[in-house]
Amino acid sequence: MMITLNINGETHAVDVDPATPLLWVIREQIGLVGTKYGCGIAQCGACTVHLNGAAIRSCVTPVQAADGQQITTIEGIRRNDGTLHPVQQAWIDEQIPQCGYCQSGQIMSATALLMENPSPSGEDIDRAMSGNVCRCGTYGRIRKGIERAAIVMAHEAVVEDTGNG
Amino acid sequence: MGKWTRRAFITTGLLAGGTLVVGVAIRPGNRSAKVARLIADDGETVLSIWLKIGSDNVVTAIVPHAEMGQGAHTTLAMMLADEMDADWSQVRMMEAPAHKEYANYALARGYELGDMDFPAFLIDTIDGIFLTATKQMNLQITGGSTSVATTGMIGMRVAGAATKAILLEAAAATWQVPAHELHARNSHIFHDASHRSAPFSEFATAAADIDPPAKPQLKSENEYTIMGTSPQKLDIPAKVDGSAQFGIDTVLPGMKYAAVKASPVFGAVIKSIDQSSIEDLPGVRKVINLGDAAVVIADGYWQAQQALDRLKIEFTASGNEGIEQSTIFQQFSKAMDDATENKRNTIDFKIGNTETAMAESSHFVEAEYKVPYLAHATMEPMNCTAWMHDDQCELWLGTQNPLGFAAEVAAAIEIDQENVIVHNQYLGGGFGRRAFADYAIQAGRIAVQVPYPVKLIWSREEDMRHDHYRQANISRFKASLDSSGKPTAWVNQFVDKHDPIEAPYIPYGIENQLIHFADAETHVPWGFWRSVDHSLHAFFTESFADELAHAAGKDAYEFRRDLLANNLRFRDVLDLAAEKSAWYEPLPGNRGRGIAIHKSFGTIVAQVVEVEVNNGKVRAHRVTCVVDCGFAMHPDGLRAQMESGIIYGLTAALYSDISIHRGAVAQSNFHDYPMLRMDESPQIETYIINGGGRVGGGGEPGTPAIAPALTNAIFSATGQRIRELPIKHHDFNRGNPGAKDIA
Numbered sequence: 001m002m003i004t005l006n007i008n009g010e011t012h013a014v015d016v017d018p019a020t021p022l023l024w025v026i027r028e029q030i031g032l033v034g035t036k037y038g039c040g041i042a043q044c045g046a047c048t049v050h051l052n053g054a055a056i057r058s059c060v061t062p063v064q065a066a067d068g069q070q071i072t073t074i075e076g077i078r079r080n081d082g083t084l085h086p087v088q089q090a091w092i093d094e095q096i097p098q099c100g101y102c103q104s105g106q107i108m109s110a111t112a113l114l115m116e117n118p119s120p121s122g123e124d125i126d127r128a129m130s131g132n133v134c135r136c137g138t139y140g141r142i143r144k145g146i147e148r149a150a151i152v153m154a155h156e157a158v159v160e161d162t163g164n165g
Numbered sequence: 166m167g168k169w170t171r172r173a174f175i176t177t178g179l180l181a182g183g184t185l186v187v188g189v190a191i192r193p194g195n196r197s198a199k200v201a202r203l204i205a206d207d208g209e210t211v212l213s214i215w216l217k218i219g220s221d222n223v224v225t226a227i228v229p230h231a232e233m234g235q236g237a238h239t240t241l242a243m244m245l246a247d248e249m250d251a252d253w254s255q256v257r258m259m260e261a262p263a264h265k266e267y268a269n270y271a272l273a274r275g276y277e278l279g280d281m282d283f284p285a286f287l288i289d290t291i292d293g294i295f296l297t298a299t300k301q302m303n304l305q306i307t308g309g310s311t312s313v314a315t316t317g318m319i320g321m322r323v324a325g326a327a328t329k330a331i332l333l334e335a336a337a338a339t340w341q342v343p344a345h346e347l348h349a350r351n352s353h354i355f356h357d358a359s360h361r362s363a364p365f366s367e368f369a370t371a372a373a374d375i376d377p378p379a380k381p382q383l384k385s386e387n388e389y390t391i392m393g394t395s396p397q398k399l400d401i402p403a404k405v406d407g408s409a410q411f412g413i414d415t416v417l418p419g420m421k422y423a424a425v426k427a428s429p430v431f432g433a434v435i436k437s438i439d440q441s442s443i444e445d446l447p448g449v450r451k452v453i454n455l456g457d458a459a460v461v462i463a464d465g466y467w468q469a470q471q472a473l474d475r476l477k478i479e480f481t482a483s484g485n486e487g488i489e490q491s492t493i494f495q496q497f498s499k500a501m502d503d504a505t506e507n508k509r510n511t512i513d514f515k516i517g518n519t520e521t522a523m524a525e526s527s528h529f530v531e532a533e534y535k536v537p538y539l540a541h542a543t544m545e546p547m548n549c550t551a552w553m554h555d556d557q558c559e560l561w562l563g564t565q566n567p568l569g570f571a572a573e574v575a576a577a578i579e580i581d582q583e584n585v586i587v588h589n590q591y592l593g594g595g596f597g598r599r600a601f602a603d604y605a606i607q608a609g610r611i612a613v614q615v616p617y618p619v620k621l622i623w624s625r626e627e628d629m630r631h632d633h634y635r636q637a638n639i640s641r642f643k644a645s646l647d648s649s650g651k652p653t654a655w656v657n658q659f660v661d662k663h664d665p666i667e668a669p670y671i672p673y674g675i676e677n678q679l680i681h682f683a684d685a686e687t688h689v690p691w692g693f694w695r696s697v698d699h700s701l702h703a704f705f706t707e708s709f710a711d712e713l714a715h716a717a718g719k720d721a722y723e724f725r726r727d728l729l730a731n732n733l734r735f736r737d738v739l740d741l742a743a744e745k746s747a748w749y750e751p752l753p754g755n756r757g758r759g760i761a762i763h764k765s766f767g768t769i770v771a772q773v774v775e776v777e778v779n780n781g782k783v784r785a786h787r788v789t790c791v792v793d794c795g796f797a798m799h800p801d802g803l804r805a806q807m808e809s810g811i812i813y814g815l816t817a818a819l820y821s822d823i824s825i826h827r828g829a830v831a832q833s834n835f836h837d838y839p840m841l842r843m844d845e846s847p848q849i850e851t852y853i854i855n856g857g858g859r860v861g862g863g864g865e866p867g868t869p870a871i872a873p874a875l876t877n878a879i880f881s882a883t884g885q886r887i888r889e890l891p892i893k894h895h896d897f898n899r900g901n902p903g904a905k906d907i908a
């Protein structure tokens with residue numbers, strides 16, 4: 001079956017079994033391997049991508065459900081000018097990744113959280129991030145990274161506002 | 166001790182016990198053409214196998230260790246760069262190719278320096294043949310927390326210093342000035358008197374012809390400019406934008422995908438496969454019977470896994486089908502009883518005379534502890550891409566032991582080891598699991614049967630059911646106390662001993678000690694799991710130490726402190742942990758603090774956990790961690806490793822339980838082998854003491870003490886003593902019996 005995927009602003013037509021999890025289509029057909037497989041049953045968050053701006057587990061999302069929708073992966077969250085997203089920069093500044101395998105998913109969950117809630121409380125962070133396992137135990141640093149990115153993004157928003165006003 | 170030979174590329178020495186160890190390679194003249202081809206780009210001169218200097222004056226450190234997130238690449242490159250006086254912003258690193266000349270002799274040496282015999286688990290990685298001098302050439306392992314402690318200290322620093330020395334000598338000859346008038350800084354050489362300076366690269370060619378010094382002068386601590394600082398880790402940028410390549414990310418032209426199912430019961434083999442069950446499925450290319458595992462190859466991984474799930478596979482009975490977790494623990498108990506009855510325990514450590522000491526005492530404490538099997542559950546499941554072509558087998562994967570893997574795959578598919586080429590990628594977690602080559606062997610055996618490259622991916626279920634497990638164990642203790650509450654004898658018995666040898670040893674000044682064990686092998690594959698035997702014995706010994714403190718009526722910290730009067734380094738670590746955790750500050754009723762201290766891989770770690778037990782739920786709020794590894798080369802990296810080791814150990818203590826049911830692992834994925842998550846993650850503060858001396862490991866020592874620190878905290882909060890892990894099996898709405906305090 002032909003399915004149209006809009007991934008990171010590009011349109012792809014793929015001929016796949018509509019039941020195939022989006023994860024494997026992104027990795028194998030589209031060739032974007034930053035999105036990871038960890039469990040296949042929505043338990044670890046390694047496969048997190050955005051579907052119309054919301055964080056979803058691509059390992060349990062049939063590709064059919066994404067037909068014609070806007071998908072964003074880790075490869076697509078840089079700013080238009082090519083610079084890192086503030087969350088990515090915060091991940092470097094806080095020296096978060098260890099093995100790094102979970103971090104695409106962590107960053108996708110964190111960016112989705114901040115889009116929806118620009119100044120999350122500790123509990124908001126817990127709620128949004130508890131679906132993402134990090135076997136290297138980088139949770140404490142991830143929390144700091146999100147807080148740092150939130151401050152940077154809030155500052156950017158203010159600059160933009162005054163610039164426009 | 167190893168001996169430096171003047172021209173040798175590798176130094177060698179024979180150690181007690183017949184172990185040959187080898188030092189570093191710094192002699193350019195002896196580099197083999199093969200190695201030069203692998204690492205030298207045009208315009209670059211290979212000065213030693215540990216680094217290269219490009220015509221752009223970029224120094225590339227060649228690190229013989231896999232990067233699993235422990236920061237080895239960065240730290241090792243720092244050590245080399247500091248000794249060279251290189252400009253850190255102009256230093257790059259690459260992982261050494263899997264080639265014999267890069268063999269990581271330091272690992273062997275690391276064990277030797279720790280007063281240990283050569284660990285038995287390494288022998289298996291080299292084709293089952295006992296290690297000989299030449300066989301040691303096959304070691305290139307990242308494990309045992311040795312990368313900084315040994316490769317760094319013995320290899321990288323010496324290589325850096327030697328390189329600087331020959332560059333200075335080359336510059337002196339070029340400029341016709343005495344070498345002692347020159348100095349190096351920021352990847353340049355300066356002659357102040359004539360105001361001359363030039364980049365290292367200008368002397369690279371000339372330096373390649375100079376004999377390196379036999380014993381280059383290393384910097385003293387006050388001369389360090391890079392070591393002891395925390396530059397950003399080199400691997401992190403690629404890990405925030407999805408560009409870091411893990412084994413599972415390998416893409417080759419024409420590649421197909423394979424899913425595998427090994428016999429759920431360890432030891433069973435395939436009786437029959439009914440291919441007709443999946444023949445009409447789309448994308449399926451081939452079904453392969455590997456003897457103990459069935460493989461489906463398809464155009465996509467999901468197709469392969471779906472087909473495999475439907476494939477009818479029959480396994481023969483192995484005789485292990487009746488084994489349950491409870492029968493394994495019964496087997497352990499019986500082995501221990503029998504060994505005691507027949508005086509067949511193997512003595513592990515003995516000082517004084519525990520029998521006499523106990524005869525003189527009337528106050529005894531006894532306890533028995535139990536721990537389950539544990540899986541590694543690396544975030545990236547096992548996988549390997551293999552391609553057999555032109556008589557060569559190329560492998561793309563993440564491995565902690567590239568050379569050992571090449572040897573094992575070569576043996577399995579019966580080709581020459583020279584023809585197995587390992588392309589090591591980032592490891593999505595290692596923790597000891599990626600030192601076992603089973604997944605690479607499977608991929609190699611698949612590759613020889615097809616003309617295209619195949620990416621074999623283990624499902625999470627396969628990964629969890631076919632791990633090499635941290636052993637389950639039972640540990641029994643009996644101690645006697647004198648009238649002042651001071652322990653006079655310590656007797657400990659457990660089953661099965663692996664590595665490292667000193668894992669069950671205690672730092673406390675107890676005059677009479679007997680530590681012994683019984684053998685009770687099971688059919689469950691053993692593997693070294695982050696900190697190996699330390700992960701269980703620290704829980705045993707530090708729980709029992711806590712029970713003794715309680716029986717003696719003393720504060721858990723002070724009781725330990727008193728017993729460390731002759732072990733001042735431990736005492737300093739313990740004191741700081743107590744101070745920073747505000748040990749004496751009162752806590753609300755349902756909270757408690759627990760303390761534990763343990764040394765592993767040359768590094769002493771004390772941890773204090775503050776726990777809350779509320780409505781039957783355990784929550785660790787705060788962990789204070791103090792670490793002394795001699796000298797922290799990269800303090801922030803060491804802190805990150807402590808945080809990581811703590812979460813890894815907390816996860817195991819709270820939740821992890823691999824249990825055997827009908828001969829097979831009962832758990833399969835994160836729903837029944839749960840992980841600690843963000844909302845349960847404690848606040849962790851790490852304090853570093855640079856106590857001097859030999860530099861210890863960083864990747865593993867954060868794990869052992871955290872389980873007992875947590876269970877000791879639970880005891881202090883609830884009065885309930887946890888003698889069996891994981892904690893999730895305990896009911897905190899009821900009490901449990903205390904230690905048998907036979908006064």
Ligand code: FES
Binds near residue numbers: 039048
């Ligand atoms: S792979 Fe999708 S949640 Fe784990």
Ligand code: FES
Binds near residue numbers: 134
């Ligand atoms: S960084 Fe390794 S799993 Fe998160």
